[in-house]
Amino acid sequence: MDRSEIKHLAGTHTDLLLDIGSTLLASGATSERINRNVQRIGSQLGYDVDIFFDYTGLIITIQLKSDPTIYATRHKKLSKHHANFNILKDISLLSWKVKEDNLEVPEIEEALEEIKTEPTYSRWQILIAVGLACFALCFTAGGNLKSAGIAGLAGFAGMYVRQELEKRGYLSMIVIMGASFVSSMIASADAIFKIGDKPEITAATCVLYLIPGVQMINSVIDLIEGYYPMALARGVFSSYIILWIAVGITLSIMFIGLSNF
Template identity: 25%
Template sequence: MIRRCGEKPTSSCDVFLGSLGLELAQQNEITRLAVRAAQLMLAWGAESELVEDVGQRLGVALGVESVELSISSTSLVLTTLYKQRCVTTTRRLRDHGLNMDMVCEVQRVCVMAEKGLLDLDQVGRKLRQLKPKTWNRWLVVAIIGPSCGSFAYLFGADDTAVMLTVLAACLGMVVRQQLAKGHFNLLINWAATAFVTTLVARLAAMVWPTPDADVAMAAAVLMLVPGFPLLNAIADMVKGHYNVGLARWGQATLMTASAAIGITLAMQLTGMGWI
């Protein structure tokens, strides 16, 4: 091969990669963006089938031929393929809680890339700019209290028991938020919140006696039911993602057990038990 004066030497590997149409650096970036999108969706509570679908669609939309994604309970392994050239990357999963707004935003980026509205750089910028939207903490407390009170009312509790439920649920939610702000372990958070909520309900029932005190205690801790993790676990296992599904089921079971421990400790402390 003849090289002109001043021209940098070119290896046979560079010639081969350049002939493929998609540069290796571009494929590396596509791989990073696809796995980042999948990582964000899993971290914010999306089911595994949806995560796999979005990761594959985003990679193909950005220019690779196919995307293979393997999801486990603690990590992601993603491989992009372009003309017999594979690039593989691994990411560790960190749970951030539940936020369907973040899941929808990642899906929106994927759809825009498929329609050609976003190029490679724009997709990367969009994903980096995503930030979770959170409700005002006192607004959440104001919503949780009446919600648990509504359950008590549906269970047939009288007005006094409903008010006790609202009080206990509001205070319990404040404890839960403070522990989450301090980055305490989720299981400790659940146990402490259940303990405080049940204790407040029982002590309040001693001050304002009501025959439905047991209903108030049961309804006040319904905010700790891990409904979404259980639904995701079932959905994952039904769709063949047994590894992630069983991990989510185990996490939900531990959360339920932690809440039960907190409730039991509060009952033992007050010496009242179930009426």
């Protein structure tokens, strides 16, 4: 193989590593996890890998260990973050498999494609899970059975709205605001008709499924592990989402009146 061919190959390998890294980032992996997984696969292919992290994209530079004059740098932009721990698990297992079984590049590409398209939960399964989670959250926080039922219903309906708005391609802030508005309107029934004894708990727990929990926790983990810009970006993003949840609740308060909350 001559030099230009090796250089070209290095470029395609960078693209593969970028694909792995950005898939992990979009699925809710912490920076250290992305770093570890990509390094593991990259060093098995014979490269030194350096990653620059950003919330909306990654820059990867690879350098051939046996010949440092061969290197490549590429950037990939991310469009959407969507927590998917199934991908996290599969790519982690893939990276260990690459290390232990010495997989070739086409095999890795094939496995990655399979991981990306693997179906997880259906829409209705997620809806029911969110409804049950809101029900149980309200119950553990001290609401009675009726309040918990309303919280569950509110979570279910809000999640349905979120899915519908997401399907139509609205901006994430509009999606979150709409869902939180619908949820808190339903939850306000508890306060208006005096169904439960603590309507505050119903209103607080029915929007918890919208909280970007993965990003919030990842933000602190990145802070502890030393990826400060990423931690900052995640923190800002999750505060922004919470702000839009608050806007949705505020809208419904405007309809119902603050004294009812």
